[in-house]
Amino acid sequence: MxxxxxxxxxxxxxxxxxxxxxxxxxxxxxxxxxxxxxxxGEAIVKLSINSKLDPNIYHLINDVTLPSFDGTTQIDHLIVSIYGIFVIETKNMKGWIFGNKHNKTWTQTIYKRSYTFQNPLHQNYKHIKVLSKITGIEENKFHSIIVFIGDSTFKTTMPDNVLDRGWVDYISSKKDLMLSTNLVQDAIERINSQKLEASFKTNREHIEQLRANRNRLKS
Structure with a gap:
């Protein structure tokens, strides 16, 4: 035994x-x-940013949920710098990706099956509007970036700020001074003071709000 x-x-x-x-x-x-x-996907982008950008210049804030005009908005990554505020939306997807900046929805195709998802550029535009209101910084001081992680292929020509590689180089290429060091620090403090506590409850409430918004648009 x-x-x-x-x-x-x-x-x-x-x-x-x-x-x-x-x-x-x-x-x-x-x-x-x-x-x-x-x-x-967010972890991959975070690791890349932390390893390749100077943290004394590029101040990274991850997984930010902020109150918005219709509930909350959830942002994957923010980089606050003297070169502006970079707002990064990550998509961990596979298959073929179709879309352009004007479409309300984009399409993912996997083995002849197609799925639609919200245009991430429109998604990021909402993020920027909320951040502009919170920080008091004009929208033209923000950079919208969409990063696709995973085994995906763009099947339509994408805008320059929609990337599946080289996103750190894209950020580094922006060299026009937009914010003073005082404004950078003020923006960081305002964002941190407004962001909701990262928790299961916060995430669940945000998801429920997204579902309610989708259902309202369908009705």
Whole structure:
């Protein structure tokens, strides 16, 4: 009689095996979820920024949820610098991506199946409007950047600020002085004072608000 049989009779072993299977299914399901893919994409962008940009010039703020005119808005990454405020929306997607700056929705195609998603440029425009109001900084001092992470291919010509590589080089290329060091510090303080606490509750309420907004637009 081995150790496992001694301490766990057959019925107990069966129960433990069942629990292990359930746990494995939960882990696999989460790894395939859009939430995990989104967080993984954000982590890649964050690591790239931290390793390649001078933190004394480019002040990175991650995963920011702010109150907005219709509830809340959630921003993946902000970089506040003397060269302006960079607002970065990440998309961890695979397949073919179709869209342009004017379309309300873009299309993702995987093995002849198509899915639509909100134009991320429009999404980022809302982020910039909210940030402009909070910081008191004009919208023309903001840079909108969309970063696609994952095995995706653009099948239409994208604007210069929609990237699947070289996003750090794009940020570094912006060299026009837009903000004084005092304005940079003031903007950081205002954003930090307004952002909501990062928590499961905050994220859940934001997702529920997004669903409500979508349903309202459909009706």
């Amino acid at each position: 081995n150790y496992i049989t001694t301490f766990f009779p057959p019925t107990g072993q069966l129960f433990l095996g069942f629990l292990a299977l359930i746990l494995l299914l939960i882990i696999v399901s989460y790894l395939k979820s859009s939430h995990f893919k989104g967080k993984a």
